[in-house]
Amino acid sequence: MLNMSFALPTLTVSQMFGQKTIRPLTAATLCGITFIKDRLIAIDSIKGHLLEIDPTSDNSKILNPHQVKEFTDVTGIAVWEDSLWVSRENSVYLCKLNALGLEHFVTLPYPADGVAVWETTVYVSCQRLGYILVYDRETRKEITRFYAPGVGIENLTVNQEMLWICDRTEQSVYAMDRATGELQFSVLTPFECPTGIAIHKNGETGEESIYVAYASEEPYIRDNPNADPSHELTFRDRTFIHPLHYHYQPDKRYALSNGYLIEMSYAEEIAPLDEVYLPDVEWRIALPSETERQKVKHVEPIGIPFTEEVIEGQRVAVFKFDSLAPGERHIFGWKALVEVRGIKYRITPRDVEDIPELSPELQTRYLVDDDDLAMDTTIVRRAAREAIGSETNVLRKMHSIRNYVYDQLSYGIKPYIDTPDIVLERGVGSCGEYVGVLLALSRLNGIPCRTVGRYKCPPHSDFIGVPLQPDFNHVWLEFYVPNFGWLPMESNPDDVGEGGPYPTRFFMGLCWYHIEIGKGITFETVTSQGTRLTKEDIPIGDLAINHIRFTILKELPPF
Template sequence: MFGQRTIRPLTAASLCGIAFIKDTLIAIDSTKGHLLEIDPESDNSKIINPHQVKEFNDVTGLAVWEDTLWVTRGNSIYLSKLGSWGLEHFATLPYTANGVAVWESTVYVSCQKLGYIVIFDRSTRKEITKFYAPGVGVENLTVTQETLWICDRTEQTVYSMDRATGEVNFSVLTPFDSPTGIAVHQDSDGQETLYVAYASEEPYIRDNPNADPNHELTYRDRTFIHPLYYYYNPDKRYALSNGYLIEMSYAEEIAPLEEVYLPDVEWRIALPSETERQTVKQVEPIGIPFTEEVIDGQRVAVFKFDALTPGERHVFGWKALLEVRGIKYRITPKDTEDLPEFSPELQNRYLVDNDDLAMDTSIVRNAARDAIGSETNLLRKMYSIRNYVYDELSYGIKPYIDTPDIVLERGVGSCGEYVGVLLALCRLNGIPCRTVGRYKCPPYGEHQKVPLQPDFNHVWLEFYIPNFGWLPMESNPDDVGYGGPYPTRFFMGLCWYHIEIGKGISFETLSSQGSRLTKEDIPIGDLAINHIRFTILQELPPF
C-alpha cells in the first residue's frame, strides 16, 4: 500500500514540512514542536527530538539533504546535523520564512509576504536570485534534480516549477484543502511519488454529558499526509489530479404545494456530462424508466406521463456512476494573443442576453467598462472581470436569484447571482461564456461508502478561448475577502468534487402538451421535492 494510502500519525496536531530519508518519512508538528519519524505503511511514529521540542516549536518548513536537516522558523532558516538537532543559523529574511528545499549547493526559501522564493548559495550563505511565488498563500517546498515543487495552502494547489528558471511548467489541484507540506519519495526503481501534508480544523458534533441538550458543535485538529497523483497533458495544457469513483443520485418526489392537473407531461433532467476530467461509467433510472435525448451535445433524461393528476405521486430520476478528477489548465496571456474570430454560432448564443442578464442597464454596462479598463487581451480581461466582481460583491445565499443590475446595486450575491453578473460583464466585453454545474459532492474523500447529501445546489461558468475551447471558472469560492489578492485555484480549474451536468443547457425543464412551462406558469419547486445523494465508493488508482 506504499504510495496508495493516507498516513495519519497518532497525536499529530498540525503537520507542516515533510521530507523522506529513503523509505522513512520525517515530519514536523508545528504546533507541538515534535519532529516525527513516521512509517508510511503503518502510521507508527516516534518523536526523534525529545530534548529539543521547544527549539522546533513553530517550525514550518523542513528539508533533508545528505546528512543535514534544514528548517524555517520565524524569519530565519536553520540547519542541523541529523541526530544532533542543534539548530545553526543560516540566513534571515525581512519577513516570515515559510518553506525550505535544498539541492546540492542551492537553498530555496519561500516567503509569502515578500511574494518570492528566495534562492541562496549554501556555501556563501548569500542570496543568488529570487523567483516570483506562483500563488498567493503560504507555500512549502521540495526539490528534485530539475523541478521545484511548491504547495500553496490558500490556492489548494501544487506547482511544478523549473528550478533553474522559475518558470511554472504546470499546476495541479490537491484533493483536500490546506496543503501545508510536500515531499518526493523515490522507490528502488526510480519511480517518484509526491506526498502532501494537510492541516486544518474540522467541525464535529461533540457529546457533552454536562450540557442540555448534550450535543454541541465544536472543532478539532485535522492533519494527515496523502499521495498526490497527477497526469499532465502538454498539448491540451491541463493537468489531472486525484479523483474518486462516485455514485450520484438525483430524484424528484412529486409533492405539489397545490394540487394541479397537467396533461401529456414531459419532464427533462440533464444527465452528467463527459469531459476531460469526468467519465460517466453507467446511468440507470430511479422509480420509472426514461428515454434519452441529446440537446446541444448534452445527454438529457426524459420522463413521460400521460397526465399528472391531483393526488398522484411518483418518485423518478437517475443514478450515475462517475469517475471524477481534479483538473487545472495552464494557459497564459501570451497564448491568447492574435486569436481568430468567434464563430457566428458562439456569438449568437453566448454573447447575447438570453437569461435575464440586464445587459442593457446602465449599472451593468458601466460595470463591464470599469472591470476591464483598457485591457484588450482576452485572458487578462477575464481575470480582471473576475477580480472586479469579487471586489464589488460578497457572498450571501437566498432562495431566489435577482438580475445582475439588482445584485450589483445590493453588493451581495449567491453563487447563481455571481454567475449572472460574471456572464453579463463577460458577454458585454465580447467573451463567450455559459453556465455549468448543478451540484458539488461533499468534499470528504475519506468518507467512503456512506451516503452524503449536499447542503445546496451550485453553479459556476465556462468561458471560451479559440484554439483551447471551453475553460471552467468557479463563481464565488475564490472570493476570500475585499481587495484580494484572490487565489486562482478555480480559475481554469475544478476539484474532484465538482459534478458537471448539462453544460450550457437548462438542468431541468417541464412541458405539457408540447409547450414548455416557465417558472411563471408553475415553478418546478412547487411541484416536487428533489433528493440528491452522493456515495464516494473509492479513490481512483494512480495514472
C-alpha cells in the same frame, strides 16, 4: 475464554507508497515533510515534535525529545545528505541529523515559510515578500528570486529538475523549473490546506511519488454531558499525509489530479404545493456530462424508466406521463456512476495574443442577453467598462472581470436569483447571482460565457461508502477562448478575502468534487402538451421535491 490473538493485514512499504493515507496518532498540525529513503520525517509545528512516521502503520516516534522548544513553530523542513534544514519564524537553520543543534543560515525581513535544498542551492519561500528566494549554500548569499506562483503560504520540495510548491490558500501544487523559475504546470490537491510536500523515490524502480501534508480544523458534534442539550458544535485539529497523483498533458494544456469513483443519485418526488392537473407531461433532467475530467461509467433509472435524448451534445433523461392528476404521486430520476478528477489548465496571456475572431454562432449564442442578465442597464454597462479598463487580452480581461466582481460582491444565500443590476446595487450575491454578473460583464466585453455545474459532492473523500447529501445546488461558468475551447471558472469560492489578492485555484480549474451536468443546456424542464412550463406558470420547485445523494465508492488508482 476468547482467543484474541489474530494478525492484522499489513501493507509492505512498496504497496504503501502511492496508496495509503497516513494519519499519525498524536499529530496536531503537520507542516514540512521530507523523506530519508523510506523514512518519512515530519514536523508538528504546534507541538515542536520532529516525527519519524512509519507509513505502513502510522506509528511515529519523536526524534527531538530534548529539543522540542527549538522546533516549535518550525514550518518547513528539508534534508540534504546528513543535514536537516528548517524554517522557523523569519530564519532558516540547519543541523546535523544525529545532533539537531540548530545553526543559523539566513534571516529574512518576514517569515520564512518553507525550505528546500538541492546540492549547494537553498530555496526559501516567503509569502509576505511574494517570492521564493534562492541562496548559495556555501556563501549564504542570495543568487536570485522567483515570483511565488500563488497567494498563500507555500512549502517546498525539490528534485533533479523541478521545484515543487504547495500553497495552502490555492489548494494547489505547482511544478516550477528549479533553474529558471518558469512555471510548468499546476494541479489541484484533493483536500484543502496543503501545508507540506515531499518526494519519495523508490529505491528499486527509481520512480518518484509526491506526498502532501494537510492541516486544518474540522467541525464535529461533541456530546457534552454537562450541557443541556448535550450535543454542541466544536472544532478539532485534522492533519494527515496523502499521496498526490497527477497526469500532465502539455499538448492539451491541462493537468489532472486525484479522483474518485462516485455514485450520484438525483430523484424528484411529486409533491405539489397546490394540486394541479397537467396532461401529456414530459419531464427532462440532464445527465452527467462526459468531459476531460469526468467519465460516465453507468446510468440507470430511479422509480420509473426514461428514454434518452441528446440536446446540443448533452445526454438528457426524458420521463413521460399521460398526465399528472391531483393526488397523484411519483418518484423518478436517475443514478449515475462517474469517475471524477481535479483539472487545472495552464494557459498564459501570451498564448492568446493572436487568436482568431469568434464564429458567428458563438457571437449569436453566447454574447447576448438570453437569461435576464440586465445587459442594457446603466449599472451593468458601467461595471463592464470599469472591470477591464484598457485591457485587450482576453485572458487578462476575464481575470480582471472576476476580480472586479469579487471586489463588488460578498457571498450570501437567497431563495431566488435577482438580475445583475440588482445584485451589483445590493453588493451581496449567491453563487447563481455571481454567475449572472460574471456572464453579463463578460459578454458585454466580447467573451462568450455559459452557465455550467449544478452540484458539488460534499468533499469528504475519507467517508468511503457513506451516503452524503449536499446542502445546496451550485453553479459556475465556462468562458470560451478560440484555439483552446471552453475553460472552467468558479463563481464565488475564490472570493475569500476583502479586496484580494484572490487565489486562482478555480480560474481554469475544477476539483474532483465538481459534478458537471448538462453543460450549456437547462438542467431541468417540464412540458405539458408540448408547451414548456415557466416559472410564471408553475415553478418546478412547486411541483416536486428533489433528492440528491452522493456516495464516494473509492479513490481512483494512479495514472
